[in-house]
Amino acid sequence: xSDVKTVDLLITNIGKCLTLAGxxxxxxxxxxxxxxxxxxxxxxxxxxxxxxxxxxxxxxxxIKGANPARTIDANGRLVTxxxxxxxxxxxxxGSREHELALKIEGVPYLEILAQGGGILSTVRATRKASEExxxxxxYASLNRMLLHGTTTVExxxxxxxxxEAERKQLRVAHRLDQEHPIDLVHTFxxxxxxxxxxxxxxxxxxxxxIEEMIPVIASEGLAEFCDIFCERGVFTVEQSRRxxxxxxxxxxxxxxxxxxxxxxxxxxxxxxxxxxxxxxLMATGDTGIESLKNGGVIAVLLPATSFNLATGRYAPARKxxxxxxxxxxSTDYNPGSSPTESMQIVxxxxxLYLRMRPEEVLTAVTINAxxxxxxxxxxxxxxxxxxxxxxxxxxKNLEYIPYHFGVNHVDTVIKSGKVVVEHGILTTxxxxx
Ligand code: IZC
Ligand code: ZN
Numbered sequence: 001x002s003d004v005k006t007v008d009l010l011i012t013n014i015g016k017c018l019t020l021a022g023x024x025x026x027x028x029x030x031x032x033x034x035x036x037x038x039x040x041x042x043x044x045x046x047x048x049x050x051x052x053x054x055x056x057x058x059x060x061x062x063i064k065g066a067n068p069a070r071t072i073d074a075n076g077r078l079v080t081x082x083x084x085x086x087x088x089x090x091x092x093x094g095s096r097e098h099e100l101a102l103k104i105e106g107v108p109y110l111e112i113l114a115q116g117g118g119i120l121s122t123v124r125a126t127r128k129a130s131e132e133x134x135x136x137x138x139y140a141s142l143n144r145m146l147l148h149g150t151t152t153v154e155x156x157x158x159x160x161x162x163x164e165a166e167r168k169q170l171r172v173a174h175r176l177d178q179e180h181p182i183d184l185v186h187t188f189x190x191x192x193x194x195x196x197x198x199x200x201x202x203x204x205x206x207x208x209x210i211e212e213m214i215p216v217i218a219s220e221g222l223a224e225f226c227d228i229f230c231e232r233g234v235f236t237v238e239q240s241r242r243x244x245x246x247x248x249x250x251x252x253x254x255x256x257x258x259x260x261x262x263x264x265x266x267x268x269x270x271x272x273x274x275x276x277x278x279x280x281l282m283a284t285g286d287t288g289i290e291s292l293k294n295g296g297v298i299a300v301l302l303p304a305t306s307f308n309l310a311t312g313r314y315a316p317a318r319k320x321x322x323x324x325x326x327x328x329x330s331t332d333y334n335p336g337s338s339p340t341e342s343m344q345i346v347x348x349x350x351x352l353y354l355r356m357r358p359e360e361v362l363t364a365v366t367i368n369a370x371x372x373x374x375x376x377x378x379x380x381x382x383x384x385x386x387x388x389x390x391x392x393x394x395x396k397n398l399e400y401i402p403y404h405f406g407v408n409h410v411d412t413v414i415k416s417g418k419v420v421v422e423h424g425i426l427t428t429x430x431x432x433x
Contacts, residue, residue, distance in 0.1 A: 080391050
């Protein structure tokens with residue numbers, strides 16, 4: 001049977017190919033350990049998509065006569081889908097290394113914010129920055145992500161906190177999506193903090209978000225999701241519900257930062273509203289887990305944030321998996337609580353501190369992460385018809401990646417069928433694939 005006529009790229013001699021093939025939905029419970037392993041595999045790509053994947057002899061049979069334009073010898077390497085990072089605060093001005101000493105001295109994250117620092121210090125830097133400056137800084141981060149194996153990224157606004165400054169951030173993210181090989185998914189997060197101007201009347205800021213920001217952002221097509229920071233001293237459960245319901249009325253899908261520091265009821269709200277995902281969940285208890293499960297909400301866990309906040313508090317991932325909640329992982333890349341672009345450090349933190357098995361970790365950074373941003377039909381697994389987003393690792397097995405921590409194990413990255421990283425180096429100035 002030779003049913004594939006055109007092949008742009010053929011990858012041969014794959015030692016182990018972890019395809020993540022499976023049902024067309026986020027994986028739960030024991031499914032998170034089923035990662036679709038194929039030994040001595042090959043993958044054929046045409047027009048940016050996978051056209052054949054399987055045992056090498058079968059793939060060669062399927063593409064017989066197709067004469068691939070390019071062949072890559074994987075040399076026995078491990079191959080996985082491109083990693084998906086479903087929760088980042090990618091576009092922002094400045095950085096916050098000055099908070100490191102405060103943190104070490106024991107000043108809590110929410111206290112730094114209450115003093116007008118934290119998120120609000122990044123808001124000041126982001127408002128001041130030009131679109132060009134924001135673009136250049138985020139472009140450099142996207143390059144780092146690509147070098148570390150990430151091929152799809154969600155990016156939130158939330159450092160503008162005014163209609164104009166939020167639009168600026170989202171416009172930059174759209175331009176990056178056009179011009180950088182990584183595909184971006186856009187989230188409006190005007191409810192990331194209460195800006196100084198509304199400090200004495202936060203409900204008026206909530207009104208502004210509902211009456212002015214959401215209608216404009218939605219009508220301009222600047223965002224697909226709406227997110228909110230539901231946390232003590234930030235937005236209450238009631239304010240979160242109002243904002244998310246308004247967002248849904250305008251056609252946005254819903255996400256929520258819930259139970260990052262305290263369990264206010266954000267995960268219960270996520271279940272009630274059947275949000276696509278709930279994020280953080282470090283302080284989530286039994287009723288929160290039950291609600292996530294009943295609402296079919298994907299839990300996006302951010303263990304690098306726990307690591308970096310250094311409070312020793314991690315999300316109850318084992319309990320969530322055992323209870324049948326689909327778990328995804330993300331960097332939470334942001335200048336405050338998680339200044340890292342590397343999903344590999346997240347994989348290590350998830351192994352050591354969330355006690356997730358390597359197979360569960362891989363599921364959480366690929367197919368479940370893709371479903372957490374509603375891209376599960378396009379990316380997150382190596383299956384015929386999906387985008388050819390593929391990573392070749394400098395490893396023979398999966399365990400080695402979380403085990404050997406703090407360094408980059410990526411050899412080659414293919415994004416939409418184009419080789420964008422080769423032997424650990426970006427191949428071009430990265431025009432969009
Ligand atoms: O800038 O601190 N948690 N938002 C909610 C963040 C962390 C980002 C930041
Ligand atoms: Zn976040």
